[in-house]
Amino acid sequence: MAVKSTMSNQQKLVQAFCDALGVSSQTVNDELQYNTIREWDSTGHMVLVSELETVFNVMLDTDDIIDMSSVAKAKTILAKYGVSL
């Protein structure tokens, strides 16, 4: 936890993708899109949503889940809830 608290939001975001989808941090870049890798399918998506909610302490609605089609989009959506990235 001590390590996590010193992480930037950017690092936390990458870590959340890694933890939720089980991919390496090299895979997680802005261009990474939903359904383009086996790990980020609809099941992985819901795990990811819940991980992002926990890490950033936000509540995402159904529109957000549909809109979150890439890492870049995830940043835009989190920004909407006041998470600076």
Add this chain to the structure above:
Amino acid sequence: MTNPTNLTYCAEFDSLFQHQVFGLPALEKRAALMPVFNALHQHHLACSQTYARLTHGQPLSFRTPDELPYLAVRLFKHYSLSSVPDNEVFRVLQSSGTTSQSPAKVLLDKATSARQSKALVKIMQNFLGKQRLPMLIIDSPSVVKNKALSARAAGIQGMAFFGRQPVYALNEDMSLNSVAIEAFQRQYHAGPVLVFGFTFMVWEYFVRALQIAKQRLSMTNATLIHSGGWKTLVDKQVDNPSFKQKVSEVLGIERVHNFYGMAEQVGTVFVECEHGFLHAPSLAEILIRCPYTLKLQKMGQSGLVQVLSSIPSSYPGYSLLTEDLGRILGEDDCLCGRKGKYFEILGRLPKTELRGCSDTMGAG
């Protein structure tokens, strides 16, 4: 995919999607839908030889939904019809038909799959709101672990968009997971929750199982969404009113919405409103045809259900003649305020029994 018919379709679909999902009165709805259906017709003509062969001799565009060609839903139970190159198929949806032993195969590309999710969310938001709710799934967790995506698993995955921290109410052997159910109730008794399951599962493994165990729940903050057809329940003499009555009695749930939708047209679902009628959203249309002549029935007459969906571009299943019997009850004037046609499903066309094409058929 960059072929021109698909681009036209995508543009038309995007413009249809801008409209409120239950906000279009008849003429406006037709004006918004027909460009999409005509684009789908032309797209599948260009990309599916089977579709082109089956609709041979038909014009390139049509004025009204009833003029559009339709395929028998049975076709999808025997063939894998595709309008995309094999390398663009990213998901194959299997559904074991209730009458046929061979499972339906629906080939999805990413774009069609994404539209399915978008449409389902937009339609369901109208009944559930945008927020996600703690969700109790009336099924066993093993159903979604199977690699081949069954219609049941796909249905649960689709609805999972509306849930947070989903809890499965059943064990692997379909018995009640009382520990999970009690914990769910204890944790979320104060706020709204979502309960989702297949009609038969909700009835047999939840409502009936609780009854047999002489238990009652009081999930007064819950909304129950269920789907999957009434066939097995009709055999048990359970219709929608008696289903709802028992759900209220045993589960304490008053807000109950059934929905009707084909595994071949995932996304565009027809949801039961507060007054008990199934509603056609702006993204889909329903028509009723005489089982003999296949002519369009008048409003109120029962017949075969034809469903039209604005979604499928990877397989030519946007216009399907089902084997279900139904009846349109009205258009644009339901007391719930939603525009569009509202209707009821009356069961399935009896296989051997071919009766006259009268307005009383199947209506009891």
